[in-house]
Amino acid sequence: xxxxxQLDSQVPVFEEAPVELRCNYSSSVSVYLFxxxxxxxxxxxxxxxxxxxxTLVESINGFEAEFxxxxxxxxxxxxxxxxxxxxxxxxxxxxxxGSQGNLIFGKGTKLSVKP
Amino acid sequence: DxxxxxxxxxxxxxxxxxxxxxxEQHMGHRAMYWYKQKAKKPPELMFVYSYEKLSINESVPSxxxxxxxxxxxxxxxxxxxxxxxxxxxLCASSxxxxxxxxxxxxxxxxxxxxx
Numbered sequence: 001x002x003x004x005x006q007l008d009s010q011v012p013v014f015e016e017a018p019v020e021l022r023c024n025y026s027s028s029v030s031v032y033l034f035x036x037x038x039x040x041x042x043x044x045x046x047x048x049x050x051x052x053x054x055t056l057v058e059s060i061n062g063f064e065a066e067f068x069x070x071x072x073x074x075x076x077x078x079x080x081x082x083x084x085x086x087x088x089x090x091x092x093x094x095x096x097x098g099s100q101g102n103l104i105f106g107k108g109t110k111l112s113v114k115p
Numbered sequence: 116d117x118x119x120x121x122x123x124x125x126x127x128x129x130x131x132x133x134x135x136x137x138x139e140q141h142m143g144h145r146a147m148y149w150y151k152q153k154a155k156k157p158p159e160l161m162f163v164y165s166y167e168k169l170s171i172n173e174s175v176p177s178x179x180x181x182x183x184x185x186x187x188x189x190x191x192x193x194x195x196x197x198x199x200x201x202x203x204x205l206c207a208s209s210x211x212x213x214x215x216x217x218x219x220x221x222x223x224x225x226x227x228x229x230x
Binding site for chain 1: 224
């Protein structure tokens with residue numbers, strides 16, 4: 001069975017500062033990794049995902065995440081955050097050959113960007 | 116159209132009421148999901164429909180009854196709910212052919228309050 005650990009429940013940062021949201025996973029098989037974002041009073045939307053190939057994946061709004069198999073991590077980073085990045089961020093994992101219901105979410109990290 | 120719509124946005128119901136939540140997508144997706152999300156928690160999977168057939172029921176109490184009338188619609192019928200069932204109910208869909216590596220598209224949710 002897989003599991004996901006998001007080490008920080010809350011991350012406060014100032015606008016234009018860099019940020020890293022940490023995610024570690026546990027699985028006995030190969031995995032796919034996802035970051036979803038949930039803005040206040042909205043559903044979740046995909047930020048980026050790692051399926052295979054290059055271990056560095058990027059989103060259209062400046063976030064990136066790097067798959068590190070040896071450290072079983074998929075940390076999310078942004079070099080300069082904006083007020084509009086304030087949201088809850090969920091790391092999620094599913095395994096190769098898994099079913100549609102196989103997506104396991106971490107507990108979430110609330111990113112608060114202050115002016 | 117990459118949107119999943121959910122109605123109603125908000126719902127208040129008594130413990131003896133019967134109500135239904137509706138979800139619709141027009142992306143041609145063949146997998147649809149219901150999740151329950153309590154405040155400050157990640158989404159918890161309730162049901163998965165794959166090609167209009169119920170494929171996963173995560174031991175959800177029978178007071179929740181899902182229905183998939185066609186490939187675009189998903190309903191969740193509610194009856195005799197308890198106050199602890201108050202939560203945000205999220206619907207999601209995915210293409211349905213690639214299982215674990217698929218992006219799930221979420222609706223904005225229905226915020227349910229059971230009195």
